[in-house]
Amino acid sequence: MFKYEDDLLKHYVRLEGWLPACKRRQRFVRSAASKPKSLRRLRYFTFCAVGAVDVLMLDVEKVIRVSSDGRFDTVAFFDKDPESVAETLKRIPGANGFPGDFTTIVLMEDPDEETVLADSQVLEARREELDEYLTRRRQLRLGQRRDFIRLFPFDVINLDLEEFLFKPNDPLPGRVINSLRKVFEWQRRPVSTVPRQSTQSLSGFSLMFTTQIGPPNIGEDYLRELQECLESNLADDTTLGEALAARTGYGDVAALQQGNFDSFFELSVPKTIAAVLEEEDWHVDPERGITIFEFERPWKQGTYKMLHLVMDVTRNSPPREKRAPGRRCRQARLAYRSVVRQLFSDQVDLVTPEALDENFLRASLELIKARRREYYSEEEDNA
Secondary structure, three states, X not given: OOOOOOOXXXXXXXXXXXXXXXXXXXXXXXXXXXXXXXXXXXXXEEOOOOOOHHHHHHHHOOOOOOOOOOOOOOEEEEEOOHHHHHHHHHHOOOOEEEEOOHHHHHOOOOOOHHHHHOOOOOOOOOOOOOOOHHHHHHHHHHHHHHHHHHOOOOOEEEEEEEEEOOOOOOOOOOHHHHHHHHHHHXXXXXXXXXXXXXXXXXXXXXXXXXXXXXXXXXXXXXXXXXXXXXXXXXXXXXXXXXXXXHHHOOOOHHHHHHHOHHHHHHHHHHHHHHHHHHHOOEEEOOOOOEEEEEEEEEEOOEEEEEEEEEEEEEEOOOOHHHOOOOOOOHHHHHHHHHHHHHHHHOOOEEOOHHHOOHHHHHHHHHHHHHHHHHHOHHHHHHO
C-alpha cells in the first residue's frame, strides 16, 4: 500500500480543498478561451507519489483530460528516484516525471538559464567541463531542470512536500523558500505548447502547499523572522491585535510564539507564502483568501501535525514589466491587507476522524483505484 493513500484525513483535504480549487481553475481556463480551437487542457504540477491519487482523482472528476492517445502529458511531477518515477508512470502514462530532489534541481545554477527561459532550443556544449562522472551527473540534472522549466506555466501547482518548510541548519530563508521563488518566477512564462507561439501569460493559478508544523528545533533566526513578520502586520493595522487575541487568546506575538507555537505557525507560514508570491509579482485572491486545513498523525514519538494551504493566485496588474520603478501594485497591496486580516480572524479547518463521512471517503477512494487499474491492470494484484 502506498504511504498515506488510504489516510481518510488527507483524502478529506483532497476532496474539500484541492478538488474545488482545481475545478475553479478548470472553469477559468475554459472561460478564457476565445474560441473552441483555443481551448486547452489544464496543466498540473504535483508531488503525487507512486499511487498518483490526486492526479487520478482529477481524472475521475474530468478536471484533467488525457490526450487523444491516452497520455497525461499536461501533468508533471517529481519523485525521489528513477524507479519511483517509472512506477508512477505506469499509473499515469505519458506524464512528465522528474527523478531527484526537487529543491536541488530547481536551485541549480545554469549559465544558460536565460536561453532556456527564452525558449531557445539551441544550447552550445561547454567544452571546458571534463568528461567525468560528476560532470555527467550535473549535465543530466541540468537537462532535467531545463525540461521542467519548459513545461511552465501550470494552472495548478500542488506542492505536497510532506516535510518541514523550515529545516534546521538550512540558512535563512531556506531552500524551500528559494525554490518557491524560482517556481513563481517561472509561472510568469508565456502560455504556449509551441515555442514562441504565444506571448500571453497566465492571469492566475491555483496553489496548494503542504507542510508539517515545526520542526521542534526550528532555528532562532527563523523564529525571529516569522515573529517580526507578524509584528509588522500588527504595526500596520492596530485593529489586528483584537483579532489575534480573539483567535488565539494572545495579544502579543512573542507570547503567542512561546505559549502556542501551532497557532503562531498557522498564522506566519501562510503570510510567508503570500509574501513570496508578491515578490514574484503575484498576490492571493482576497475574495477567497487562504483556506487552511490541519490534521494530526501518529508517529513513534507521539503525533505531528500537517498544515494544508489552498489559495487562488492572481497576477499583479499592471504587471511588473509595465510599472514604473519602485511602484508596488495597489491591487496587490489591498489584497495582502485583506488576506492578512482574514488569517488573523478565521480559524483553521481542524480535520478530525470524528467529523469524517468514512463511507463517502472510502467510496471515493475506490473509484480512484478503479480508474488506476484501467491504466495499469497489474494494480489489481496490489489493491
